[in-house]
Amino acid sequence: xxxxxxxxxxxxxxxxxxxxxxxxxxxxxxxxxxxxxxxxxxxxxxxxxxxxxxxxxxxxxxxxxxxxxxxxxxxxxxxxxxxxxxxxxxxxxxxxxxxxxxxxxxxxxxxxxxxxxxxxxxxxxxxxxxxxxxxxxxxxxxxxxxxxxxxxxxxxxxxxxxxxxxxxxxxxxxxxxxxxxxxxxxxxxxxxxxxxxxxxxxxxxxxxxxxxxxxxxxxxxxxxxxxxxxxxxxxxxxxxxxxxxxxxxxxxxxxxxxxxxxxxxxxxxxxxxxxxxxxxxxxxxxxxxxxxxxxxxxxxxxxxxxxxxxxxxxxxxxxxxxxxxxxxxxxxxxxxxxxxxxxxxxxxxxxxxxxxxxxxxxxxxxxxxxxxxxxxxxxxxxxxxxxxxxxxxxxxxxxxxxxxxxxxxxxxxxxxxxxxxxxxxxxxxxxxxxxxxxxxxxxxxxxxxxxx
Amino acid sequence: xxxxxxxxxxxxxxxxxxxxxxxxxxxxxxxxxxxxxxxxxxxxxxxxxxxxxxxxxxxxxxxxxxxxxxxxxxxxxxxxxxxxxxxxxxxxxxxxxxxxxxxxxxxxxxxxxxxxxxxxxxxxxxxxxxxxxxxxxxxxxxxxxxxxxxxxxxxxxxxxxxxxxxxxxxxxxxxxxxxxxxxxxxxxxxxxxxxxxxxxxxxxxxxxxxxxxxxxxxxxxxxxxxxxxxxxxxxxxxxxxxxxxxxxxxxxxxxxxxxxxxxxxxxxxxxxxxxxxxxxxxxxxxxxxxxxxxxxxxxxxxxxxxxxxxxxxxxxxxxxxxxxxxxxxxxxxxxxxxxxx
Numbered sequence: 164x165x166x167x168x169x170x171x172x173x174x175x176x177x178x179x180x181x182x183x184x185x186x187x188x189x190x191x192x193x194x195x196x197x198x199x200x201x202x203x204x205x206x207x208x209x210x211x212x213x214x215x216x217x218x219x220x221x222x223x224x225x226x227x228x229x230x231x232x233x234x235x236x237x238x239x240x241x242x243x244x245x246x247x248x249x250x251x252x253x254x255x256x257x258x259x260x261x262x263x264x265x266x267x268x269x270x271x272x273x274x275x276x277x278x279x280x281x282x283x284x285x286x287x288x289x290x291x292x293x294x295x296x297x298x299x300x301x302x303x304x305x306x307x308x309x310x311x312x313x314x315x316x317x318x319x320x321x322x323x324x325x326x327x328x329x330x331x332x333x334x335x336x337x338x339x340x341x342x343x344x345x346x347x348x349x350x351x352x353x354x355x356x357x358x359x360x361x362x363x364x365x366x367x368x369x370x371x372x373x374x375x376x377x378x379x380x381x382x383x384x385x386x387x388x389x390x391x392x393x394x395x396x397x398x399x400x401x402x403x404x405x406x407x408x409x410x411x412x413x414x415x416x417x418x419x420x421x422x423x424x425x426x427x428x429x430x431x432x433x434x435x436x437x438x439x440x441x442x443x444x445x446x447x448x449x450x451x452x453x454x455x456x457x458x459x460x461x462x463x464x465x466x467x468x469x470x471x472x473x474x475x476x477x478x479x480x481x482x483x484x485x486x487x488x489x490x491x492x493x494x495x496x497x498x499x500x501x502x503x504x505x506x507x508x509x510x511x512x513x514x515x516x517x518x519x520x521x522x523x524x525x526x527x528x529x530x531x532x533x534x535x536x537x538x539x540x541x542x543x544x545x546x547x548x549x550x551x552x553x554x555x556x557x558x559x560x561x562x563x564x565x566x567x568x569x570x571x572x573x574x575x576x577x578x579x580x581x582x583x584x585x586x587x588x589x590x591x592x593x594x595x596x597x598x599x600x601x602x603x604x605x606x607x608x609x610x611x612x613x614x615x
Numbered sequence: 616x617x618x619x620x621x622x623x624x625x626x627x628x629x630x631x632x633x634x635x636x637x638x639x640x641x642x643x644x645x646x647x648x649x650x651x652x653x654x655x656x657x658x659x660x661x662x663x664x665x666x667x668x669x670x671x672x673x674x675x676x677x678x679x680x681x682x683x684x685x686x687x688x689x690x691x692x693x694x695x696x697x698x699x700x701x702x703x704x705x706x707x708x709x710x711x712x713x714x715x716x717x718x719x720x721x722x723x724x725x726x727x728x729x730x731x732x733x734x735x736x737x738x739x740x741x742x743x744x745x746x747x748x749x750x751x752x753x754x755x756x757x758x759x760x761x762x763x764x765x766x767x768x769x770x771x772x773x774x775x776x777x778x779x780x781x782x783x784x785x786x787x788x789x790x791x792x793x794x795x796x797x798x799x800x801x802x803x804x805x806x807x808x809x810x811x812x813x814x815x816x817x818x819x820x821x822x823x824x825x826x827x828x829x830x831x832x833x834x835x836x837x838x839x840x841x842x843x844x845x846x847x848x849x850x851x852x853x854x855x856x857x858x859x860x861x862x863x864x865x866x867x868x869x870x871x872x873x874x875x876x877x878x879x880x881x882x883x884x885x886x887x888x889x890x891x892x893x894x895x896x897x898x899x900x901x902x903x904x905x906x907x908x909x910x911x912x913x914x915x916x917x918x919x920x921x922x923x924x925x926x927x928x929x930x931x932x933x934x935x936x937x938x939x940x941x942x943x944x945x946x947x948x949x950x951x952x953x954x955x956x
Contacts, residue, residue: 222715223715223719225715226715226716227712229668229711230711233675233704233708233711234704234708236678236679236682237678237700237701239689239693240690240693240694240700241694241700242694244690244693244761247686247689248687250686251683251685251687251689252683252686252911252912253915254682255679255682255686255689255911256911256915256918258682258683259676259679259682259684259919260683260922261679262676263676263679263922263923263926263927263930266672266675266676267669267930270669271669271672271930271937272933274666274669274941275665277665278664278665278941278955280952282940283940325686327914327915328911328912328914328918329914331914557697558694558760559697559762559763566698567698567701578708578712581716585716585719585720589719599718599719600719600720600721601721601722
């Protein structure tokens with residue numbers, strides 16, 4: 164394989180793996196901060212216990228998020244050096260600002276929080292988790308602004324063979340960035356909320372620590388519901404913004420080939436990329452696509468045939484990731500709403516608690532699908548309309564990339580396995596368990612978390 | 616002028632990074648040697664606990680600033696030094712998770728695995744960063760497009776390896792001094808012994824490195840043209856000597872501070888010697904990447920300068936507070952509360 168293909172695979176591996184950890188960091192930090200605030204304000208020790216238990220899971224996840232994030236910063240230079248030269252003026256600045264204003268805070272104060280339990284005052288301790296939570300959100304903003312600029316470049320001029328900044332405010336406040344940010348943030352909160360709901364549900368089903376997990380569930384259910392509204396609301400706005408910014412992606416998401424007015428939506432479709440058509444399309448909702456994209460049922464939408472085949476994004480991938488993501492979003496909205504409405508008597512619905520346990524992976528999946536859609540749907544461009552992905556890759560031997568790609572798959576596989584093992588074990592043990600897990604096969608039942 | 620300012624800031628960021636993360640690289644390297652018992656190892660790891668992550672962000676910032684202020688430098692540096700930087704990255708990955716994972720399972724074997732990662736993940740970056748900077752000083756075989764014309768072996772000349780040894784010895788002294796601040800009793804004495812033993816080694820390596828630099832690099836040209844710049848070197852030498860003086864008096868914080876200043880000013884000495892080059896081509900000086908031919912637009916440089924000058928002092932402020940608040944003697948009993956590595 165060539166450097167381009169290998170680098171794209173490597174970037175996909177590194178980014179998608181990184182984004183298994185980022186959303187939980189962002190979502191759970193805020194939940195832990197809320198729990199600790201309850202403790203500081205009410206003095207009720209159970210909230211302290213909650214902050215500690217969920218905080219422990221948070222930290223394991225956080226560590227991998229940090230180290231895999233390092234990879235991304237390296238990769239723009241190592242594998243995408245021509246891209247870096249071309250956009251450093253804008254994209255590089257946003258990354259540098261992220262490190263300076265957000266990442267420092269996050270990394271410094273998470274240590275204050277972890278090591279500070281018995282060393283600093285209650286209030287200061289609580290402030291430090293809030294700093295972590297808010298810094299992680301700020302951090303997301305700068306990164307999303309950088310990504311949004313790749314999706315829809317603004318505030319630049321082409322000079323000296325590169326994109327140079329002319330309007331900083333335009334770059335950091337553009338609509339694309341704001342919508343994308345809130346949508347992604349909602350997705351992150353969803354991961355945090357479903358994580359806490361799912362683990363709490365598991366313990367509630369086992370009837371252990373019911374007070375502890377009942378309260379955790381309640382907080383998480385409210386959190387998830389707010390997140391669901393953010394995600395879906397902004398998701399719709401994100402899609403409609405594509406009408407102005409990335410019509411090819413919009414067309415690919417819907418497998419819409421022929422330009423026309425009052426474009427209908429077909430509930431059942433399967434795209435046929437080779438022949439620039441759909442194998443079948445049925446269950447027509449007249450004018451729906453035009454309505455969704457523009458709020459105008461008669462609006463004209465460009466079809467994929469407007470672009471030469473090599474300038475179209477991969478249609479099947481865009482189409483499938485979009486539908487799956489939206490479908491998952493609806494399912495999660497339903498789960499959140501049921502959870503929040505029934506939160507006071509959730510233990511009367513064991514079938515629902517079971518669903519919550521199995522729903523933990525859903526927001527993760529939806530997040531990944533969303534990113535695949537965002538990034539694949541932008542192809543063949545790395546910076547939409549400005550630079551093609553194939554022109555962005557470094558001039559390096561493909562053997563280098565192959566070796567590091569194998570290295571990443573191996574190392575990340577290992578880290579993922581350890582992470583899953585630790586989270587799984589610690590989550591099962593529950594809040595009364597402190598110290599390190601025992602490796603022995605037969606675990607001591609006294610530490611097994613069965614003393615509710 | 617903007618480019619020059621950014622070049623100096625760039626050098627300062629590297630200096631701060633090496634002076635801060637340097638001690639935890641050194642301490643990680645010392646872990647298997649000073650950590651004779653489980654308890655010792657726990658103390659050693661936790662003596663870096665609240666600091667290492669914040670220190671590492673200086674690397675992210677130095678990298679990010681290279682990207683923002685000198686995009687072509689960033690692009691050329693990272694693609695031309697693909698394999699060395701990827702090795703550094705993998706080492707940092709293992710090291711980062713090793714801290715977090717080591718105490719999560721109560722098993723000697725589990726801890727041994729992650730302590731092993733911590734050792735490799737600390738010693739390897741120390742050497743790799745030394746090799747990296749020596750290559751920056753000596754130049755690497757890049758062509759007019761910034762593409763590497765050569766192989767891995769071109770990075771591993773004796774001068775580069777000397778750079779690796781230099782960083783390793785400097786960091787070992789630095790790490791031992793930090794450990795001395797954080798522990799008591801026997802471990803403290805052994806830490807001081809390491810610092811005393813490695814201090815002469817680091818001095819000899821520094822001198823050797825400087826001497827080799829005179830014919831292997833053009834670092835001294837800027838200094839000969841502007842002799843007042845030699846003050847940086849004088850400052851570095853003074854800091855090295857003061858490290859030993861304070862060490863003899865068992866003034867630990869001053870000794871550690873002096874060591875940090877020695878490392879920082881040594882790095883700065885090298886970077887200033889490179890000016891205006893940010894990457895030197897060993898094929899043809901025409902191909903050098905410089906602060907001027909790789910800089911971002913004036914607007915970006917101005918905005919970034921404003922942000923850096925406004926925010927970095929605050930960062931130094933709160934990180935300083937963390938050092939002040941958490942840089943106190945550890946007791947093993949207190950580490951058993953579950954809030955430690």
